[in-house]
Amino acid sequence: MKLIHTLAQLQSTLSVYRHPAVVPTMGNLHAGHIALVHAAKPLGDVTVATIFVNRLQFGPKEDFATYPRTLEADCAQLDAAGCDIVFAPSEKELYPEAQSFLIQPPPELADILEGEFRPGFFTGVATIVMKLLSCTQARTAVFGKKDYQQLMVIRQMVKQFNMPIDIVGLDTLRAEDGLAMSSRNGYLSATERKEAVLLSHTLQTLADSIRGGRSNYAELEAEAMALLSLAGWKPDYVVARRRADLQVPQTGDALVVLAAAKLGTTRLIDNLEV
DSSP states (O other): OEEEOOHHHHHHHHTTOSOEEEEEEOSOOOHHHHHHHHHHGGGSSEEEEEEOOOGGGSOTTSSTTTSOOOHHHHHHHHHHTTOOEEEOOOHHHHOSSOOOOOOOOOHHHHSSTHHHHSTTHHHHHHHHHHHHHHHTTOSEEEEETTSHHHHHHHHHHHHHTTOOOEEEEEOOOBOTTSOBOOGGGGGSOHHHHHHTTHHHHHHHHHHHHHHTTOOOHHHHHHHHHHHHHHTTOEEEEEEEEETTTSSOOOTTOOEEEEEEEEETTEEEEEEEEO
């Protein structure tokens, strides 16, 4: 496995390949990331993982400065998973000048749910993903469905810019108790980790109610929010939305339920397709 820090070396190394399969990450890897690498391997002639903590997608009060940088451990996991190339550029390498050109997703997709509580987040995500896909000459890119809205933004961006890239979404990898794998799970105390499974259980209850025939979505969402609040969480949202565009569902729509909530100081997100 090659660890590459510069664009020049990356472009030279990739020049002999025709179909890079890319897994963009911010590092601090867990089993969910490694599953993405395993999924990417048969989809291209070289497998590239990127590791870059992207300042543009962090708000002023978020954890950019303290987000764990664990490059050595990350590379060990990626090497064991059969990854061919790790591209881990410095901020100066990837942003040699101020990034004044930004990708602005449409507000009807980017300013709801996560975008409402993290203004500018999806502009930062779309901009860095566009840059990384360009740098790695990706022909396939693999993302996790845990970041459901993010995956939708990226798919729409690639579609509207006519980029010759297949975007693959992999189902969320979960711990045995159902908690979605996330780098931010590492912020949880031992007690909080035991309590954290309530988020996935709440979504499962909501999904089961919908499958059972209940369609009073606002009432179901309020019940789920109250359940989390009573357990000491600070929920931002628990909603049922249509999969196609994350808007309020109509009769017959394929649905997804999504949630974001703080447990202590750690903000967790999750979703389930219904």
